[in-house]
Amino acid sequence: MKSRSGRRARKKRRKKRGEAVNVTLSHEASFVALRRWLKQRGFSSKCLIPASFTDTGRGLMATQPIEANELVISLPERCLLTTSSVLKSYMGEYIKRWKPPVSPLIALCSFLIAERYYGDTAEWSPYIKVLPKSYTCPVYFSNDIMDLLPLDVRKKAVTQKEQFEELYCSSLPFFLSLQPIFTQPVEVVFTQDAVRWAWCSVNTRTVYMEHAQSDFLSLEKDVFALAPYLDLLNHCPEVQVHAGFNELSRCYEIRSVRGCKKFQQAFICYGPHDNQRLFLEYGFVASGNQHSVVYIELGTLKLCLNEADRQLQQKLLFLKDNDFLRNLTFGVDGPSWRLMTALRLLSLKPEQYSFWKSILLGAPVSQDREEWCILKAQVLCQHLCDDSSNALARIAQLKEGADGARLEQLCLVESLRREEREILECSKQVLRNLLPQSSP
The missing domain is CATH 3.90.1420 (set domain protein methyltransferase, domain 2)
Incomplete structure (x- = not known):
């Protein structure tokens, strides 16, 4: 007799066998709002929907087969959060008159913190709401957990924490100059924890995109672009993609080299990184990483x-x-x-x-x-x-x-x-x- 067990029972059996169980997140209010907001800016995606995966957490699932060399995602420039977006915002005048100029990283971090502070009234609120509330990067680790890391990683992680703390302290005068934007004291808004969250958001979720040097920012290379929805794509060492900003279409595009099957997670590759580097830069490790040593x-x-x-x-x-x-x-x-x-x-x-x-x-x-x-x-x-x-x-x-x-x-x-x-x-x-x- 044919089994009549439903979807829930099938998921339980797959979980028991150790198979990945995918749960769609597209119905959740935060993702509904994000997709609606992105559609207003010229982006929609029918072949990729947000889902939760047992092995990687949040990601994007293919709702139809993606063929080899097919365009996986094309995000219009209007959807990208860059230093150009920040300079055109309510924060722009404060950044432009600050001397010496702040770095592109601090400009983006400051804007993320401000947008989170403004809540539902913020222009980028639908995106801010789907960002992680915290991260598993070493800057969040206590000393006793840091001591458990391999020696080489531990030294780099300690250096990372020290560099972040130095960046925070050196940026405090600029943060204080933003007081007119807020009703609460800046010290309450720009706490070390808030800056840590923003710093990790920029460092772990941006795509590489070169920008022209701005007269209002420091000489550090400006290569950051926060890419809503696209940044839900997880890393897989074996996957091959072509990614970059298309000057003709004015979109950030990702094209799959080998394609992806229906109902499977769509991946991108951050590069041939070993797990120590992935841990230090992104706060995760990839299972079966052939680059690890x-x-x-x-x-x-x-x-x-x-x-x-x-x-x-x-x-x-x-x-x-x-x-x-x-x-x-x-x-x-x-x-x-x-x-x-x-x-x-x-x-x-x-x-x-x-x-x-x-x-x-x-x-x-x-x-x-x-x-x-x-x-x-x-x-x-x-x-x-x-x-x-x-x-x-x-x-x-x-x-x-x-x-x-x-x-x-x-x-x-x-x-x-x-x-x-x-x-x-x-x-x-x-x-x-x-x-x-x-x-x-």
Whole structure:
């Protein structure tokens, strides 16, 4: 007898099997208002609707097949929020007379905060209302969660937080100059949390679009454009698209290279970024990211070196001068060529000084030196594995009782650490296979 179970039962079965369950969001009031507002500005989309996906959260779902090389979305210039939009707004006169000029980033951040403050009366209110209320970028992380990040990412995340705090403090005088626009004190409107939200909105949701240099803004490159609706498209490392502003149609267009099936999520690709970069710049990690690697810091590299080597500092300086102390990595296919090349140079004996340059050009070393390099790579790999396992154990403890944003942050770091451990386990196997097998 044919099953008569409904849509809800089918969704439950798919969820139980671990399949992605898509729930349309197009009926929600905020998205109805956004689509109506965009239609007034010349944009409509019948082939893409907002939906919630179990694996990525909010995104856009194809309601019909999208063919290869077909236009996925075409957003008119009127729908793009740029510094030009800000300069033409009620905030424009304040930006134009401020000296020294503010950066394009601060101009956009200030406008987003002001529009959020004005609520329903704001011109861009339908867009502001669908923006995330907070983000999972490192600037939101507490120190104890930051400490759980891999060392290389942690250093960059700490730098990011410091740069944001410096930007906030240096921008306070300009924020205060905007007081006539608000009935409440500026200090209440432009809190650090409000600026953090706006900063993340601009940094994670804008598309790249070059603009002519404005006399009223700083000399920093102006390449930001907030793109309502289009910014719901999520990143997928395997997807290929052609994206950019079409000067003829005056629209920002995205064209799919391979197409998309009906009722599947439509994706774009931000570029060949590993998950550490995606985490730092956008606040997420992509599962099955073929670009992901594990980075080795100089401090970690030194753990496997002989401090008694009188040439050690000279070797490290030589590697630094030749740009061989960065991008040293482990991948699923083992240690990178750069890492093994650096180790080969570090393995050389004092009398082999004349071979330094040739090693960086790919010259081989003796069998015993090559085995030394493999063994040292194993030491590095095991050290990073242990660090990852310790971090995962600590994350499991902190997740107990955690909820809301804190739990979301912990889960994100956990994903990053799990991927790291998987990569290192693959590298360990590759390194074992590189060592000569002992005779039975």
